[in-house]
Amino acid sequence: MSTGPKAHVLVVEDDAPSRAILAYLAEDQGRARVSQAASAREMHAILARDAANLIILDLNLPDESGLSLARQLRTRSEVPIIVVTGDDSRDTRLAALEIGVDDFQTKPYDLKELGLRIRNQLRRSMAIRRPGQLESSARVAFAGFVLDHSERILERAEGPAVHLTPNEFMILAALLRRRNSSVSRASLLDAIGDSGDGPSDRAVDIYIKNLRAKIESDPRTPVIIATVRGFGYRLVG
Incomplete structure (x- = not known):
């Protein structure tokens, strides 16, 4: 990811401190550019003008269920989705995986591990989206x-x-x-x-x-x- 256009990561999280931490991890020392949304409405507005290579999605948003958003996103595209949530119930995890999210992380998460998971998902996303493809x-x-x-x-x-x-x-x-x-x-x-x-x-x-x-x-x-x-x-x- 050091050459060519930077990958675009969209962080959707209503809690400002958590959003800042996720954005820092996603930015990965300048390897990616990051947009931030505090609600479903903000997420949709960003995606309407700028496609994402990875979406990090909290499930507890003020205006719409994160599971509903994940379902909408998966209907439209195969963009990688990493769910981050404080809900560690088995039902929620299974529902998210059934929708087709790519990773599911519960809070509190290990920062180093989450950073590596973000980097791995971006690597796969950018490899799939080579210019010829x-x-x-x-x-x-x-x-x-x-x-x-x-x-x-x-x-x-x-x-x-x-x-x-x-x-x-x-x-x-x-x-x-x-x-x-x-x-x-x-x-x-x-x-x-x-x-x-x-x-x-x-x-x-x-x-x-x-x-x-x-x-x-x-x-x-x-x-x-x-x-x-x-x-x-x-x-x-």
Whole structure:
């Protein structure tokens, strides 16, 4: 990590002294740059403008459950997540691991050990995101379109780009990550779970309807985004 762009670590912790310690460990003598958030709202605002290579996440936040945040993050990406929490119960640990977090550390944690765990997760994250691989994962082709995650736009093979709202983009990205598999409405809700208007199952259906109007040749008989009756949707192709 000593050459090229620095890795970006996002520390999400509402307790200021704990947040400062985690940021210090993550910074690792200048090897990484660190952003700090004291709430879920701040976390979402940072990620909207700057992708992270690693997220260190406290489970006890003032505005949203850390487990819910981890579920939303995992729905959208494979960014490594290290959970730090004072809750050492078996149920909480299993719930976090089932969601797909990469590490689970209970307070009080050993500073040297946690520092090494952070460094190891970053090393793996940056190795996966080598320049030659980043392009293929950032631009995903399907059905005559290319979804560009870095620019957050939907390109046509021919013609102008398609304008997507932020929620439409996140739903389409979630469907693409599980291409040809059924995705539940609940999972799609998780993909847009940071919305301030409290999205519902009905909202997901409206976003899908709007997406179909933008990408289907005939939105009344969709062939790209199929309905899975009583469950959710599936992106075909």
